[in-house]
Amino acid sequence: MNRRDFIEAASLTALASSPVARAAAPAAKPLRLGVIGAGSRGQEDMRQFLRVPGVSISAICDIYPSRTEQVRQLVGHDVPATTSYAELLSRHDVDAVLIASPVGCHAEHIIAAARSGRPIFGEKALGFTVEQNHNIVDEVERAGVLFQIGHEYRYASWVKESVRRIQHGDIGKPTHIYAYWNRNNDWRRAVPSPDPGRKLEHLINWRLYRDTSGGLGTELGSHHIDIANWIFGEQPESVLGTSSVCVYHDGRTVGDNVQLVFNYSQGRRLMFSSLTDNAKNGNELWVYGTEGSAQITIEDATFYYEKKLSNQPTADKPTSKTIVERGVVTGASYSTGGEMPYRGVGERVNTGSSSDPTLESIRSFVEAVRGEHAVVADLHVGFRSGIACSVAHDAVFAEQRMSIPQYRGNGGAEAKTT
Ligand SMILES: NC(=O)c1ccc[n+]([C@@H]2O[C@H](COP(=O)([O-])OP(=O)(O)OC[C@H]3O[C@@H](n4cnc5c(N)ncnc54)[C@H](O)[C@@H]3O)[C@@H](O)[C@H]2O)c1
Incomplete structure (x- = not known):
């Protein structure tokens, strides 16, 4: 539990146990969740769903047997488990579906869930291939179901406030975004042995293989692409990319580092770089504008202003x-x-709230399902980052600039933050 989780948990516990809250709180409308893909992220999402009043977990679908016991421990009681998503979707006690399977499964799982008529919380990235991204939007729109993508930074108070300020001209015209997600670990998960045919290796370490993963660009960069799309108000037009295996020569077929340049209209650009052998910079995004810069991290944001240039001596x-x-x-x-104008403390964005973005995004999804407001990180938000990830994955192997198509149907434009 990090500091933010701790503060959030302590205040929720205090609130829920206060006599006033117990007496006054009306019973929340029940929302019974079915989960497809109950691994690392699926379990974190479930943990946050269970913090929203009225939510319960009805059943899970996962093809890795150990998930059943892990979910029992997380939820506190036995949860029916199946390896068949069709069986999960045939249950009558599932009101909404969480999909947190690997990206290569998203299209199959989202389309089946959409056809069952349930609201869907789908983890990023939307689809693995260009075709899958289009198909998912087609099918979800045809089914007319509510869909939210797992881009939780759309719900982070300091990111929302930063984007609002940038869109209102606080740092002039934003022209370039440099985003980093650096770590110092091999990105590998332990695999039980024996592992005949290396089946468990591919199930557990699907992120390391080109045919099941978009690599660091998709798994980590998708969040930065989404924030850049939000700031620039559109999806990128094309991408150039490169990657290599520099340190971890362990049979992986995606790079252990990646560099991507996404081109937006008017010459604007997002540069995304990820290293896994040096954690300096961590996870942060710098937005450069003609009159200043904004540094947005996963915990906070800081603005820096350019000294005005003048031709007068x-x-x-x-x-x-x-x-x-x-x-x-x-x-x-x-x-x-x-030449070093950014030395200095800058101006910290203060929103007075530091709630966990995943909890906020899930709370917002439940409210949207209950009809309280529209979805924020909607299907087209998912498409605009998902399609960029899919093309970037091809671009790093082609090492060529590749065009990123717009949605082939009628797509919603990026809304301005008010
Ligand atoms: N929003 C975020 O910040 C965030 C963070 C981490 C991961 N994610 C996303 O969540 C998704 C899952 O990532 P993860 O780290 O939890 O992976 P994971 O490998 O830990 O979990 C995936 C689970 O899906 C199961 N699975 C695989 N194929 C399946 C199938 N055909 N049917 C049913 N279950 C199947 C696996 O057994 C595993 O339990 C990915 O799309 C990832 O990008 C999002």
Whole structure:
């Protein structure tokens, strides 16, 4: 449990146990969840779902048997388990479906859940291939079901406030975004032995193989792509990419580092870089505008403002006469003053709230299912990052600039944050 979780849990416990809350709180409308893919993220999502009043877990579908016991421990009682998603979807006690299977399974699972008529919380990335991203949108729209994508940073108070300020011109025109997600570990999960045919290796370490994973660009970069789409108000038009296996020569077929450049209209760009052998920079995103910069991390955000440039000579800006007198003939090499404008503390974004973004996104999903408001991170938000991930995955192997298609049907445009 991190600091934010601890504070959140302590305040929820205090609130729920106060006599006033017990007496006044109306019973929340029940929402019974069926889960497809009950691994690491599925269990974290379930943990957060269970913090929302009225939510219970009816059943899980997973093809790895140990998940049944893990979910029993998490939920506190036995939960019916099946390896067949069709069986899970045929149950009468499932009101909504959480899908947290590997990305290569999303299309099959989302489309089946949509056809069953239930609201869906689908983990990112939307689909694995370009075709799957289109098919998912087609089918979910045809079924007319509510869909939310697992882009939880759309619900983080400091990210929302930063995007609002950027869209209102706080740092001038945002032109470039440099995003990093760096770690110092091999991204590998332990596999029980024996493992005949390496089946468990592929089930558990699906992220490391090109035919089941979009690699670091999809698994980590999808969040940054989504934030860039939000800030720029559109999806990228094309992507250039490269990656290599630099340190972990263990048979993986995706890179242990990646560099991607996404091109947006008007020459604007997102550069995403991920290393797994050096954690410096961690997970952060810098938005560069013509009048300042915003640094958005997974915990906070800070704004820095550019000093206004002027053509008038000032005390620290030499005239051509002083340059000549001092024997320096080019303004460019005369003074390094002003070349490090970001040294300094910056201005921290203060939203007064530090609630867990995953909890906030799940709470918002439950409210949307209950008809209280529309979905924020909706199907087209998922499409615009998912399609960029799918093309980027191809681009790193082709090492060529590749076009990113728009949704082939009628897509909703990115809404401006108010
Ligand atoms: N929103 C976020 O911040 C976030 C964070 C982590 C992971 N994710 C996403 O969540 C998804 C799952 O990631 P994870 O880390 O939990 O992976 P995981 O391997 O831990 O869990 C996936 C689970 O799906 C099961 N599974 C595989 N194939 C299946 C099938 N055909 N039918 C039913 N179950 C099947 C596996 O046995 C496993 O238990 C991925 O799409 C990932 O990108 C999102």
